[in-house]
Amino acid sequence: MKSLLSLGKYFAMHRWRVLSGFLFILLANLFKTYNPTVVRNAVNSVTEKLCNVGTAVNGKEYLLGQLAIVLFVFLGTYVLVALLEGAFTFLMRQTIIVVSRLIEYDIKNDMYDHYQRLDLAFYRKNNTGDLMNRITEDVSRVRMFVGPSLMYTGNLVCMFVLCTAAMIHVNWKLALFTLIPMPFLSLLIYMLNNKINRSSEELQAKLSDITTNAQESYSGIRVIQAYVQEKAMLGFFGKESDEYKDLSMKLAKVESIYFPLITLLVGCSISIIVYVGGIYVGDGKITLGNIAEFIMYLNMLTFPVSALGWAVSLTQRAAVSMDRIDRFMSVQPTVLNDGGRLEDLKGTIEFRHVDFIYPDTGIHALKDVSFAIPQGQRWAIVGRTGSGKSTLADLTVRMYDATKGEVLIDGINIREWNTGHLRHQMGLVPQDVFLFSESIKDNINFGTENSSMERAARYAEYASIHEEIKQFPQGYDTVVGERGVTLSGGQKQRISIARALAKDPSILILDDCLSAVDASTEKRIEANLDRVLAGKTCMIITHRIFSLMHFDRILVLDEGRIAEAGTHRELLAQRGIYAELYEKQAATESTSTTS
Ligand SMILES: Nc1ncnc2c1ncn2[C@@H]1O[C@H](COP(=O)(O)OP(=O)(O)OP(=O)(O)O)[C@@H](O)[C@H]1O
Numbered sequence: 001m002k003s004l005l006s007l008g009k010y011f012a013m014h015r016w017r018v019l020s021g022f023l024f025i026l027l028a029n030l031f032k033t034y035n036p037t038v039v040r041n042a043v044n045s046v047t048e049k050l051c052n053v054g055t056a057v058n059g060k061e062y063l064l065g066q067l068a069i070v071l072f073v074f075l076g077t078y079v080l081v082a083l084l085e086g087a088f089t090f091l092m093r094q095t096i097i098v099v100s101r102l103i104e105y106d107i108k109n110d111m112y113d114h115y116q117r118l119d120l121a122f123y124r125k126n127n128t129g130d131l132m133n134r135i136t137e138d139v140s141r142v143r144m145f146v147g148p149s150l151m152y153t154g155n156l157v158c159m160f161v162l163c164t165a166a167m168i169h170v171n172w173k174l175a176l177f178t179l180i181p182m183p184f185l186s187l188l189i190y191m192l193n194n195k196i197n198r199s200s201e202e203l204q205a206k207l208s209d210i211t212t213n214a215q216e217s218y219s220g221i222r223v224i225q226a227y228v229q230e231k232a233m234l235g236f237f238g239k240e241s242d243e244y245k246d247l248s249m250k251l252a253k254v255e256s257i258y259f260p261l262i263t264l265l266v267g268c269s270i271s272i273i274v275y276v277g278g279i280y281v282g283d284g285k286i287t288l289g290n291i292a293e294f295i296m297y298l299n300m301l302t303f304p305v306s307a308l309g310w311a312v313s314l315t316q317r318a319a320v321s322m323d324r325i326d327r328f329m330s331v332q333p334t335v336l337n338d339g340g341r342l343e344d345l346k347g348t349i350e351f352r353h354v355d356f357i358y359p360d361t362g363i364h365a366l367k368d369v370s371f372a373i374p375q376g377q378r379w380a381i382v383g384r385t386g387s388g389k390s391t392l393a394d395l396t397v398r399m400y401d402a403t404k405g406e407v408l409i410d411g412i413n414i415r416e417w418n419t420g421h422l423r424h425q426m427g428l429v430p431q432d433v434f435l436f437s438e439s440i441k442d443n444i445n446f447g448t449e450n451s452s453m454e455r456a457a458r459y460a461e462y463a464s465i466h467e468e469i470k471q472f473p474q475g476y477d478t479v480v481g482e483r484g485v486t487l488s489g490g491q492k493q494r495i496s497i498a499r500a501l502a503k504d505p506s507i508l509i510l511d512d513c514l515s516a517v518d519a520s521t522e523k524r525i526e527a528n529l530d531r532v533l534a535g536k537t538c539m540i541i542t543h544r545i546f547s548l549m550h551f552d553r554i555l556v557l558d559e560g561r562i563a564e565a566g567t568h569r570e571l572l573a574q575r576g577i578y579a580e581l582y583e584k585q586a587a588t589e590s591t592s593t594t595s
């Protein structure tokens, strides 16, 4: 329960609303519990008057007229009190439930800000589903505590105090009899609720299994059809659906006991009131009106008392969720943005004895890497798959910090720069292309102020994709589908290049950005890029060798180390890994052109 204390600061932010909410709870309950008194008095007056009418010889008409007036006054009072109660109940919901929504909004914003600050290592460790759950499911459970749970508990306390006081005032013994079933009611509802919660959680989990399964079948439909696995998938889906159905039935059964149980317990209480109360009326200890009044009190107490069990289980769940949220909020990013340097980049990159070990897997991806790219030069990073090229790129834009050694930009340790400022002036085309489900124009202009079509078209031309975009019926307004399904891999890569170029960065890093285009398109793009990139500091990562592009220097990575370094000619002359890669590539190209 301690975790719920961290909600304190949010309550403090909305203290006036919370306080007025509790005031409205009190007022609403005061009026609500006043009505049984009105009814009692009405019943008593009517019985009294009717007795008089029975015995009166004359003046019957007059007495009946008086009775009508009395009834009219009571009715008026009842309606007025009920209206006031309704008005305050409305205000109570308007404050407390609104506060819960506001607090939900605040927590979500805080979490979202925190998500934005966390680094890549965090996102690699946690899966997207969990992250989404934290900000939706967990927050909404906390909201249920702040809103309904608090409101009903407040309501119950007020109602209970006022009703019991009124009942004891009339007759404490009858009050005791009336209240005996209440704790049982609360306990039973609490137990039932826990059972329902557990069942609905199982149900939810099953549903999310089915959804994931269905989603995977749709996005992997090509593989499923190619391997003729439709039947197997259908069978699997059918089995999951059956389990889901069984769980739903189980839940429905438990839920169906809920209301009958409440009615049963309330029925017992009413019987007690009528029986014991009847005896007391006979003894002259209480009036008939008191019995009516007690039944009303009982009915009033039923809902809040049963809501208590519900509120307790909501509170428990909220505590668990809040604990998860707190733990998440206390995760500190490993890449701290505490350097304040805000200068324009000239564009030199230097690695000094850099080692990098992935924190989650312990893989030693870079070992004693040292090099320096002077401003305006274009270097290639070549190497077999898994040799650490993408890791090198990630360290250059500070997605991670080096485990040992230092990375320097313009001769200054990367940690001393403001990370956002640095990234603004760097363009990265990551290996796994990601486009947003927006128009091509917006994707290219992403992260820049200017969002004009002309601008997008200019950079698309540099990335040799303009002609293809023009062919689309909607041109630059074509919306890239979910994960860019309407585009081919090569097209996505080139849009991603255009996006990086559009930032007009001082340093540009292209990570394997032409892997999905064919050899002839690649040659065309290479020649084009060669012109566009002139004068920018570039790091071009590839495991193919671009023969048409001029490189000032080529680094060959092998198992995280720099194995060779030099110009194209020098490396060929060394007859090492580079020469081997080059010859292999030349051999496959000549077979593909001759075949
Ligand atoms: N996020 C990560 N967490 C843990 N280990 C990783 C992660 N990314 C890469 N690695 C490991 O680090 C090593 C270097 O990977 P890296 O992605 O830098 O290779 P690469 O040269 O870019 O390969 P490719 O040419 O296939 O893209 C590999 O052994 C890889 O398994």
Ligand SMILES: [Mg+2]
Residues within 6 Å of the ligand: 389, 390, 391, 431, 511, 512
């Ligand atoms: Mg890579």
